[in-house]
Amino acid sequence: MRNTIYRYFFTEFISLFALILISTCVIVWIVQAVNYLDFVTEDGHAFSVYFTYSILNIPKVIGRLIPLVFLISLLTTILQFEKNNELLVFWTSGLNKIRLVNFVFIISILITLFQLLLSLSISPSSLNFARSVLKSSNITLFPSLVKEKKFNDTVKGLTVFVEKKKPNGEMLNVFLRDDTSGNAKSKTIIAKKGYIETKGVMPFVKVGVLTEQNFLVLFDGVIQTEKKNKKINFLKFYKTDINLASFESKTTTYPKIQENNTLSLLNCIRPFLEEDKTTLSEQQCSARIDDIAAELNRRFGMPLYIPIISIIICYLLSSRIESKYYFFQKYIIFITAFTILVFAEIMVRYSGNSALGTIIYYSLPPLLILLNYLNLIRIFKFENLDQ
Known part of the structure; x- marks a missing residue:
């Protein structure tokens, strides 16, 4: 009972x-x-x-x-x-x-x-x-974070400014400042246009396996690199790709x-x-x-x-x-x-x-x-x- x-x-x-x-x-x-x-x-x-x-x-x-x-x-x-x-x-x-x-x-x-x-x-x-x-994790939604006429610093050490963003994703008058370069104090990139492209890459740790990563593709611009010895180098380019996977978000890891x-x-x-x-x-x-x-x-x-x-x-x-x-x-x-x-x-x-x-x-x-x-x-x- x-x-x-x-x-x-x-x-x-x-x-x-x-x-x-x-x-x-x-x-x-x-x-x-x-x-x-x-x-x-x-x-x-x-x-x-x-x-x-x-x-x-x-x-x-x-x-x-x-x-x-x-x-x-x-x-x-x-x-x-x-x-x-x-x-x-x-x-x-x-x-x-x-x-x-x-x-x-x-x-x-x-x-x-x-x-x-x-x-x-x-x-x-x-x-x-x-x-x-x-x-x-990678920064997969970077394209949606880039806004017109706003400085975006979502990515750690990277500041992006876009004057205009078209509906098809094309960006006009792109300004980019990279403070993560190891052998340089800072790097500034100015391009007339660009877009975000997702590509399949093959990492060294997984040979034969493709992983998707975002690339910032820029056209008709100049790269201004400020060395640690305060010297500044200029390099013009017609096209350059920047792998966004190499950058980190500001999320505490x-x-x-x-x-x-x-x-x-x-x-x-x-x-x-x-x-x-x-x-x-x-x-x-x-x-x-x-x-x-x-x-x-x-x-x-x-x-x-x-x-x-x-x-x-x-x-x-x-x-x-x-x-x-x-x-x-x-x-x-x-x-x-x-x-x-x-x-x-x-x-x-x-x-x-x-x-x-x-x-x-x-x-x-x-x-x-x-x-x-x-x-x-x-x-x-x-x-x-x-x-």
Whole structure:
């Protein structure tokens, strides 16, 4: 009988949890995906790169939503059981309240393990792969980014100005400044006309395989090259091709802190503890140590606040729907649990500033769990269900 009750409670909870998590994840992902449109409209990446990058950010969204979704799902499940008098059926069938609290706590541990898996492994790997997709992608939408009588600097180190652009894609009076030349300070190209052409090229790493790349084809112009010794050379041309694949967009291609795997971040912390440094660029840890510590605390510590949420929500089991304070009590419990999540989110941002902040951040969950669990035992022990 008890196993049937547990199975029924778990099924109802997990169904609601999955529904809310998927729904909120879709909403947040859509809003986030709109912000990523800059990769297409401003940086010139293909739509396939945009969709791939957006989809690979889903694990991060799920990980951030899990604590709040768990709170709402568990609260709603217990309130629904109370409303339908199903909790009363549980008590009359001999189920002890503290046993249900223990079962809810076990569920919270499972959710905690799931979030730990996301935050420690799946999410960083997914974000890192998403960044590598941006890094390896070419600027395929460069033609649509070039506007008439506007200086375009979408491509890193390259500024393009076109006086007029015809409907067929032909550009008139093209000005181009290239600041990426290795043996020159800068290179300026002025041409009467030009157009963007997609050609199939054979890279050295894949002999026999053609890949499409964009070329800027210019006609009737002059190349002005300023050497590093301040000498200027002029070269007239009838036609010249510029491979746009050799240029990079201004999109950030190096991994951010949250995109590094957990082991790499731990390796950044280890030398710091031994050498007392604030940055470790020689260890490929260009970020500040307090930021790295805060990110590690978010991955390891934030999931630990889920079990305390389950204990706080279980205070609803001690209430009676007939009580005049029941209406206020459920809101107080929700606000308390929500405040704990907000506090944890704020604390994790400052937990890397000092060892004391980290100790407090990790000490609060077990301490609050123990105190509230003992308090629930005390409440249930002296509670009279007939009142």
